[in-house]
Amino acid sequence: MTERTPLISGNWKMHHNHFEAIQVTQKLHYRLGEHDYSKVGVSIHPPFTDIRSVQTVIGADRMKILLGAQNCHAEEKGAFTGEVSAPMLAKLEVSLVIVGHSERRQLFGETDEVVNAKVKAVLAAGMTPILCCGETLEEREAGEAETKVATQVRAGLDGVAADAVASMVIAYEPIWAIGTGRTATSEDAQAMCATVRSVVGETAGAAAADGVRIQYGGSVKPGNIAELMGQADIDGALVGGASLDPDDFASICSYQD
Ligand code: PGA
Numbered sequence: 001m002t003e004r005t006p007l008i009s010g011n012w013k014m015h016h017n018h019f020e021a022i023q024v025t026q027k028l029h030y031r032l033g034e035h036d037y038s039k040v041g042v043s044i045h046p047p048f049t050d051i052r053s054v055q056t057v058i059g060a061d062r063m064k065i066l067l068g069a070q071n072c073h074a075e076e077k078g079a080f081t082g083e084v085s086a087p088m089l090a091k092l093e094v095s096l097v098i099v100g101h102s103e104r105r106q107l108f109g110e111t112d113e114v115v116n117a118k119v120k121a122v123l124a125a126g127m128t129p130i131l132c133c134g135e136t137l138e139e140r141e142a143g144e145a146e147t148k149v150a151t152q153v154r155a156g157l158d159g160v161a162a163d164a165v166a167s168m169v170i171a172y173e174p175i176w177a178i179g180t181g182r183t184a185t186s187e188d189a190q191a192m193c194a195t196v197r198s199v200v201g202e203t204a205g206a207a208a209a210d211g212v213r214i215q216y217g218g219s220v221k222p223g224n225i226a227e228l229m230g231q232a233d234i235d236g237a238l239v240g241g242a243s244l245d246p247d248d249f250a251s252i253c254s255y256q257d
Pocket residue numbers: 011173177178179180181217218219220238239240241242
């Protein structure tokens with residue numbers, strides 16, 4: 001089995017203007033050291049308006065923090081008022097892009113087809129997609145969680161080459177756990193992440209299933225990260241609320257200490 005380097009990603013959502021973003025990035029950098037980066041990858045996903053500023057501070061201080069984005073458009077360019085393309089992000093040294101977050105799906109009507117097109121656009125621009133999936137509370141209570149997540153993963157990876165799938169990140173985020181303070185139990189999170197891995201195996205083969213990194217997301221905090229990360233199929237976390245504070249996010253990133 002491949003040794004998968006854990007990846008902890010901070011999804012800032014619509015928080016922090018570019019001044020605040022610079023401060024938070026610098027504070028996070030001071031709190032993390034070589035010793036952390038040797039064990040874990042750390043990415044931050046600020047709003048679009050912050051990305052250029054954050055890129056500059058990361059570059060100036062040679063920080064090991066990876067720069068990420070929260071979304072992009074599937075087309076390279078064109079008449080899409082208000083949108084940002086994957087090549088534009090790649091040019092700003094963005095290396096990871098969150099695709100198909102449940103808020104994008106629920107509030108902005110992103111379908112599985114759109115999400116699949118965005119996954120391909122991110123890969124074509126030389127970046128890594130973090131493909132999100134997850135069930136609602138109703139779906140979980142109806143016993144449909146696995147079917148829902150399997151459908152999203154199959155659709156999201158449709159037509160993506162196996163070696164590209166192996167390089168990707170998939171975030172399992174039960175919608176009922178996002179921003180609610182209610183985390184999935186580590187057993188449930190593990191079971192769902194194992195389902196995601198087996199769906200990847202069915203669609204892209206054993207090597208892709210072995211290589212793909214699977215994050216858990218949904219109310220991850222300094223107090224629950226270690227137990228979640230102790231699960232065999234959980235290779236990282238996608239952190240919302242707790243990533244806004246550099247102290248909290250740094251302690252999540254150094255969960256192995
Ligand atoms: P949360 O958000 O950590 O605030 O629950 C997670 C996410 O939406 O990625």
